[in-house]
Amino acid sequence: MAATDEDYLGRLFRNDATLTTLALNKKVEDGGAGRLAEALATNSTLTTLSLNENWNRVGDEGAGRLAEALTTNSTLTALNLATNSVRDEGARRLAQALATNSTLTTLNLATNWFEAAGAGHLAEALVINSTLFTLNLYGNMVGEEGAGHLADALTINSSLAILDLGIN
Secondary structure: OOOOHHHHHHHHHOOOOOOOEEEOOOOOOHHHHHHHHHHHHHOOOOOEEEOOOOOOOOOHHHHHHHHHHHOOOOOOOEEEOOOOOOOHHHHHHHHHHHOOOOOOOEEEOOOOOOEHHHHHHHHHHHHHOOOOOEEEOOOOEOHHHHHHHHHHHHOOOOOOOEEEOOOO
8 A cells, every 4th residue: 555645744743764755746735834844843854855746836834834844953954845836935934944954955946936035035044054055946036136146145155066047
């Protein structure tokens, strides 16, 4: 019998040591992201969370809840929220978490809906954060202004090695 998303969520809450990667593509929206965030806040085994399939619709509220979890979670190294509905507010909340999180090395926010303001918030976090290695912002609406904010941050940040700004 195949495991269900609820089975995986239960394992996440129980800190199941065998669950290190979780990829969900079953129409996860803000409420589901909130439940995942509750589990992540105390989970000490998951290293990768991917909510990037076309059926997912995580928006600013869900991104904010995941950001809150990142302030206490010390094991997640990769968060993939590509192809969701994160806008400037969600980017701001994730940026706030990046300012204090010291374990996340990969953040994928490709093909979401944020603009220069969201990129500006992420740039502010990059000035402080020293662990993020890869940031994917492909296919948003960052524009020249947002790219400028990020370029300025990279004059200070020495840990980010990969920044994807394609189709912005």
